[in-house]
Amino acid sequence: MQRKKKTDSRAALGFLTPSAVGMTLFILLPTLLAIATSFFNWPTYGDVTFAGLDNYKDLFAAGSQFPAALINTLLFTIIVVPLNLVLTIATAFWVSTSRFSKLYRVLFFLPVVTPSVATAVIWKLIYQPDGILDSTLQSMFGIHMPNLLGDSSTAMLAVVVVILWQGFGYNMLIFSAAIDQLPQDVLDASMLDGASGLTALLKIKLPLLTPAIFFASTVTMISAFQMFSEPFVLTAGGPGTSTVTVVMNVYQTAFQGGELGAAAAPAIILFALILVVTMIQWLGQKKWVHYDQ
Amino acid sequence: MTSNQTTSRASAVSAERPGKNAKARFRPFRLVSEVLMAGVVLLFLFPIVFTFFSAFKSNGEIFAQPPSLFGAEFRWQNFVEVFEYTPFLRFIFNGLVVSIIxxxxVVAVSALAAYSFGILRWRGRDKFMLLYLATMMIPQEVLVIPMFLLMQKLGWINTWQALILPWAFGAFGAFLLRQFFVNIPYELVEASRMDGCSQWRTFSRIILPLAKPSLAVLAVWTFITFWNSFLWPLIVVNDVNELGNVSLGLQTFFGEHGSSWNLVMAASVIAILPTLLLVVALQKHLVKGIATVGLAGR
Structure with a gap:
């Protein structure tokens, strides 16, 4: 019997339609509209006029918060991503040796599903002068803790701690799952070859984890670029502009200042930034990510 | 816990796994490691534990010197006051409506798309899938401004549909389900078609029942994402008491009663309890979902 090569094109079209229509309407068109908006003077209410590149030029004009927001966002990302990865990988290995590893993974995951507003509010109380950290230091060592959120030199670090705490469980879970799937035969072989614990970790296990590290670093980086709720509630960007992020800048310009066009410009720059960095990650993965042959 | 008990536990472990001699040899080291780890986990969870205890204190006791987890009294009253000041039950109800619908x-649309991407065979399928994946790089922040304009044009500001529809068509769900669907043998589909089943019947009677675990994964994850949303409700909801979710409610409550920390903590407990319970109840599904997505990079 001759086997006819049949394709299901018509059915495929039918099954795909709801998703494709929704995606066109709510993702693709808005993306194009966002790019267009950034070239217009577009108040929430009132007349829309063409502005050319003015919105982009204004971002770097005197008095604009955008440069500070951009630097903060990049700094946040550069601090958060490596710290997050190193800590979560180390903890994932450590927890995998415990007999309670399943329980611990869920416990570490709890902050991930906690609404970020609640996370920020809770940490705000922890950091509060006379709050739990301060009073613990006072009663144990008789010293005051500096008001971390109130000082522009420490506010960002204080926010970073919160972000790390909140995102910790997600990457830990990814690495735990990857560690569980490490091929036992390879590990056994390396042990027979006399690889010690540390050598096995660095030369065998970590390289086998690189696909998970690639995934986790990309996702963590993108979400660090998009940071908003935590600094918004914790510091509202202050003191001064020390914790303003690009997304906060977008939100404030658009929905507190009523300038949608001027707000679309930093949003597009953020988008471009994410695209470029993801692209670099994607192209660079050949150099360090080991995929199964 | 006495060291005696712990030691007997440790030996119980090695008895369970007789093959792992290497681990048993370092028993004292393992014991220290376990104790240390339990301490780290407790420290990590401290902010959540602290929240629960503070929610039942008087405001003064939260700042007591020296600090203590327990207050002199157990104030249920805090929760009564929170519900009196702000309609948190309404926020929970609103959150449920938006998250469930x-x-x-999301699950329905994603399952249909995933059937197309993971089961059916057609020209250009994988290229189209890549295009879908590329849209996941578009950040929500880029979309909020045009989405706001769109909602304005449609007259949807401050409506249920504005909270639900704009974020119901992302590629994430289709991709997640596709990862499960590709493992279903195509012969099953062929057999069903041979028996005269339509594509729809094959989808609804064969594939969907097989895919139940993956549908559950997507459902839990989507529910939590909707439940915890903040930026978009902040933008599109004018009347917090009418349409706000717990995040928005908590932020408003914090703005109005920021100095009554015991009430703020009680409100925070109300905000975090639903997802906390959901995770504890459905941990297996969640864990599996994230592992699948994370390992899909392979």
């Missing part, structure tokens, strides 16, 4: 739409 949103989840149903």
């Amino acid at each position: 949103g989840t149903v739409i």
Whole structure:
């Protein structure tokens, strides 16, 4: 019997339609509209006029918060991503040796599903002068803790701690799952070859984890670029502009200042930034990510 | 816990796994490691534990010197006051409506698309899938401004549909389900078609029942994402008491009663309890979902 090569094109079209229509309407068109908006003077209410590149030029004009927001966002990302990865990988290995590893993974995951507003509010109380950290230091060592959120030199670090705490469980879970799937035969072989614990970790296990590290670093980086709720509630960007992020800048310009066009410009720059960095990650993965042959 | 008990536990472990001699040899080291780890986990969870205890204190006791987890009294009253000041029950109800309807739409639309991407065979399928994946790089922040304009044009500001529809068509769900669907043998589909089943019947009677675990994964994850949303409700909801979710409610409550920390903590407990319970109840599904997505990079 001759086997006819049949394709299901018509059915495929039918099954795909709801998703494709929704995606066109709510993702693709808005993306194009966002790019267009950034070239217009577009108040929430009132007349829309063409502005050319003015919105982009204004971002770097005197008095604009955008440069500070951009630097903060990049700094946040550069601090958060490596710290997050190193800590979560180390903890994932450590927890995998415990007999309670399943329980611990869920416990570490709890902050991930906690609404970020609640996370920020809770940490705000922890950091509060006379709050739990301060009073613990006072009663144990008789010293005051500096008001971390109130000082522009420490506010960002204080926010970073919160972000790390909140995102910790997600990457830990990814690495735990990857560690569980490490091929036992390879590990056994390396042990027979006399690889010690540390050598096995660095030369065998970590390289086998690189696909998970690639995934986790990309996702963590993108979400660090998009940071908003935590600094918004914790510091509202202050003191001064020390914790303003690009997304906060977008939100404030658009929905507190009523300038949608001027707000679309930093949003597009953020988008471009994410695209470029993801692209670099994607192209660079050949150099360090080991995929199964 | 006495060291005696712990030691007997440790030996119980090695008895369970007789093959792992290497681990048993370092028993004292393992014991220290376990104790240390339990301490780290407790420290990590401290902010959540602290929240629960503070929610039942008087405001003064939260700042007591020296600090203590337990207050002199157990004030249920805090919760009564929170519900009196702000309609948190309404926020929970609003969150449920948006999250449940949103989840149903996302799961349905994603399952249909995933059938197309993971089961059916057609020209250009994988290229089209890549295009879908590329849209996941578009951040929500880029979309909020045009989405706001769109909602304005449609007259949807401050409506249920504005909270649900704009975020119900992302590629994430289709991709997640596709990862499960590709493992279903195509012969099953062929057999069903041979028996005269339509594509729809094959989808609804063969594939969907097989895919139940993966649908559950997507449902839990989507529910939590909708439930915890903040930026978009902040933008599109004018009347917090009418349409706000717990995040928005908590932020408003914090703005109005920021100095009554015991009440703020009680409100925070109300905000975090639903997802906390959901995770504890459905941990297996969640864990599996994230592992699948994370390992899909392979």
